[in-house]
Amino acid sequence: RAKADGRRMACYFDPRMDHRARERYSLQLDLRAGIPNEELRVYYQPLATIEGEVFGFEALVRWQHPKYGLLAPETFISTAEQNGLIIEIGEWVLRQACREAALWANPLQISVNLSPVQFRNGDFPDFLQSVLSNTGLAPQRLELEITEGVLINDTSRALSILRRLKSLKVKVAMDDFGTGFSSLSSLQSFPFDKIKIDRSFVAGVDSNPQSAAIVRAVIALGNGLDIPVIAEGVETESEHDFLKREGCREVQGYLIGRPKPIASYSGLTQAAHVLNAANVH
Numbered sequence: 001r002a003k004a005d006g007r008r009m010a011c012y013f014d015p016r017m018d019h020r021a022r023e024r025y026s027l028q029l030d031l032r033a034g035i036p037n038e039e040l041r042v043y044y045q046p047l048a049t050i051e052g053e054v055f056g057f058e059a060l061v062r063w064q065h066p067k068y069g070l071l072a073p074e075t076f077i078s079t080a081e082q083n084g085l086i087i088e089i090g091e092w093v094l095r096q097a098c099r100e101a102a103l104w105a106n107p108l109q110i111s112v113n114l115s116p117v118q119f120r121n122g123d124f125p126d127f128l129q130s131v132l133s134n135t136g137l138a139p140q141r142l143e144l145e146i147t148e149g150v151l152i153n154d155t156s157r158a159l160s161i162l163r164r165l166k167s168l169k170v171k172v173a174m175d176d177f178g179t180g181f182s183s184l185s186s187l188q189s190f191p192f193d194k195i196k197i198d199r200s201f202v203a204g205v206d207s208n209p210q211s212a213a214i215v216r217a218v219i220a221l222g223n224g225l226d227i228p229v230i231a232e233g234v235e236t237e238s239e240h241d242f243l244k245r246e247g248c249r250e251v252q253g254y255l256i257g258r259p260k261p262i263a264s265y266s267g268l269t270q271a272a273h274v275l276n277a278a279n280v281h
């Protein structure tokens, strides 16, 4: 009996839960300090044609925590979206990615993720314009990745923001396609430059008939609407073969390359250093 009571107590007063909540709170304080302390990093993952030619990179944020090491975005982005810190993070990532891409020897595409919170913030288009002019990055090289979520609540406002972004000549991709609600209608109401098939559908596309059906349908949809489609999360040759057979023209995933710091792409950066030196003298 006593044992049963003890178990019930453990259920109501789970010390681990309290611990987790405290941990989350302290992580958020760490992040507030970590941004000005320059603890954020941008990693770059290649985007390639189905033939294997790299045409750009997606910027993916990491947090080099002084105690916990390198943290992935899922450990801090959603909290940052709730407490508003995402605005600062997103601005830092955009500025950093544009600044670095502007130095690349090859004028490849740079893709940057945009949080719905950042997107709805009225200042974003002005901020973007200032980043483009301060970094000198050609706007045609920048693609902003947004999820369907931004279009759900206030569609007409979202559309007017999207049109402002397009008027700055940047591209806009729909990220994680298929995981949200409003996929089809949003594709009709706004001319997206790209559809990114979520990696949950791509994983196992070669062996899972449901995934295969969905991916096939999205590729057909993109072809029909004349919107290029990229498959994210391609990990195996066999997934790649499937995508190629079905007419998918672009891929992203561990098979092509993992996200890495910019210094790992020696071709891009060495050449950029030469260019920098040339600019200085």
Ligand code: C2E
Pocket: 045, 059, 060, 061, 072, 073, 074, 077, 090, 093, 113, 114, 115, 145, 175, 176, 199, 232, 233, 234, 235, 252, 253, 254, 255, 259
């Ligand atoms: P996302 O934009 O859909 O980015 C793709 C994610 O899939 C990345 O995870 C990438 O590392 C991962 N990935 C790519 N290829 C493969 C693969 O072959 N296998 C597996 N297992 N994973 C693969 P990551 O870097 O952890 O980012 C997760 C999410 O965090 C991103 O999903 C994006 O929604 C968000 N995120 C990342 N950076 C930023 C940012 O700067 N701002 C905002 N707002 N969100 C960001």
Ligand code: MG
Pocket: 058, 113, 145, 175
């Ligand atoms: Mg993305």
Ligand code: MG
Pocket: 175, 176, 196, 198, 232
């Ligand atoms: Mg994605």
Ligand code: MG
Pocket: 176, 198, 199, 232
């Ligand atoms: Mg995704």
